[in-house]
Amino acid sequence: MNKTEYLNRLSNELGHMPYGDVKDIMQSIEEHFDEGLSEGRSEEEIAAGLGDPKELANEFKDGAKFNQIMKKRKKVDNGRDGTGRIFVVVFNIFVGVAMWLVLLAAIIAALCILGVDLGIIGVIVASIIMGKITEFIVPFIFLLLTLICVAIFLVVILILGIKYYGKGLKAYIRWNRHVWNYGLGED
Amino acid sequence: MNSQIKKGILDLCVLALLEQGDSYGYDLAGSLARKVEVADGTVYPILRKLASEGVVSTYLQESQNGPPRKYYHLTDSGRRKLNSDREEWLKFCGEVNEILERGETGGKADE
Numbered sequence: 001m002n003k004t005e006y007l008n009r010l011s012n013e014l015g016h017m018p019y020g021d022v023k024d025i026m027q028s029i030e031e032h033f034d035e036g037l038s039e040g041r042s043e044e045e046i047a048a049g050l051g052d053p054k055e056l057a058n059e060f061k062d063g064a065k066f067n068q069i070m071k072k073r074k075k076v077d078n079g080r081d082g083t084g085r086i087f088v089v090v091f092n093i094f095v096g097v098a099m100w101l102v103l104l105a106a107i108i109a110a111l112c113i114l115g116v117d118l119g120i121i122g123v124i125v126a127s128i129i130m131g132k133i134t135e136f137i138v139p140f141i142f143l144l145l146t147l148i149c150v151a152i153f154l155v156v157i158l159i160l161g162i163k164y165y166g167k168g169l170k171a172y173i174r175w176n177r178h179v180w181n182y183g184l185g186e187d
Numbered sequence: 188m189n190s191q192i193k194k195g196i197l198d199l200c201v202l203a204l205l206e207q208g209d210s211y212g213y214d215l216a217g218s219l220a221r222k223v224e225v226a227d228g229t230v231y232p233i234l235r236k237l238a239s240e241g242v243v244s245t246y247l248q249e250s251q252n253g254p255p256r257k258y259y260h261l262t263d264s265g266r267r268k269l270n271s272d273r274e275e276w277l278k279f280c281g282e283v284n285e286i287l288e289r290g291e292t293g294g295k296a297d298e
Contacts, residue, residue: 028212028231028257035213038252051226059232063239 003033006047013057017064025060084183088176096176100169107161114154121147193225199276201233202261202269205243211256234259242268 001009010029014022029050036046050056124144127133133140197219204210204218212234216227237243242265247255261269 025231025235028234029228031211031254031257032213032216032227032231034253035211035256046227049220049226050228056226056228056232059229060235063232063236 001047002043003030003037003047006033006043006050006053009053010057013054014060015057017061021060021064029056082183084179084181088180092176096172100172103165107158107165110154110158110161114151114158117147117151117154121151193223196276197223197225197229197233198237199269199272201230201237202242202265203273205259205261205265206269209258209260211248211258213256215259237265241265 007026007030011022011026014025017025032050033043033046036049037043121144124133124140124147128137128140128144200219200223201215204215210218212231215234216230219225219230220227234243238245238259242262243259244262246258246260248258250256
């Protein structure tokens with residue numbers, strides 16, 4: 001096999017690789033031939049030394065697969081430095097932090113209402129026991145029952161609220177970290 | 188020798204050759220093929236892969252005869268990779284040799 005034959009076969013075997021890569025590879029093998037020729041070796045000798053063009057092409061293709069994986073990883077790396085981080089900062093300034101603060105305020109407000117509610121219940125119960133309320137005792141008992149219902153309702157709401165606030169905040173922080181590290185839409 | 192084992196270790200060999208100084212494809216192919224039983228062509232896919240990993244960089248330099256040569260240079264990250272991989276390989280070789288030599292003397296190496 002002479003130089004031209006070898007290069008043709010190699011280029012055929014490389015087949016579907018991007019044009020730029022094929023050109024680059026062909027250049028380096030051509031350079032190899034030229035170096036060998038300038039040392040006084042024959043084209044056939046150099047071609048034989050290079051090894052089977054099909055095998056060589058396969059080795060280049062294996063390397064190309066590796067390149068694609070590296071490129072993908074680079075893309076992820078770019079997301080790591082770019083849009084993902086900007087999104088996390090902007091989203092938190094305008095939406096995220098505000099939303100969690102409003103929810104926290106709602107929980108605190110519910111706690112306050114519960115406190116007031118329990119306070120009123122206490123006062124009414126104390127008043128009835130100490131016999132300070134003699135008139136309108138039936139309406140007061142109705143008021144008491146209503147306030148107790150409100151208190152139970154608030155306790156249930158608060159238990160659920162605090163539980164899911166904790167869970168939700170954890171999930172939210174995890175999501176933020178993911179976007180921060182890997183960017184949006186990469187999963 | 189098994190071609191899979193050879194393939195894995197040739198990257199390291201090319202890095203070690205480049206540690207001696209910058210070189211070009213034909214020269215590296217010769218150096219490698221003289222020592223290890225591989226085809227001259229083998230070095231080129233390896234060089235391409237190493238360049239894409241960033242452990243070697245390339246530049247063109249005029250030669251006395253003919254067109255400019257593509258030179259390969261070991262980068263700092265390449266040097267780090269070479270040192271850590273070399274250490275790992277030598278350690279592994281030592282362990283394997285110990286097992287193989289013990290096998291040869293029928294397990295009497297300790298005596």
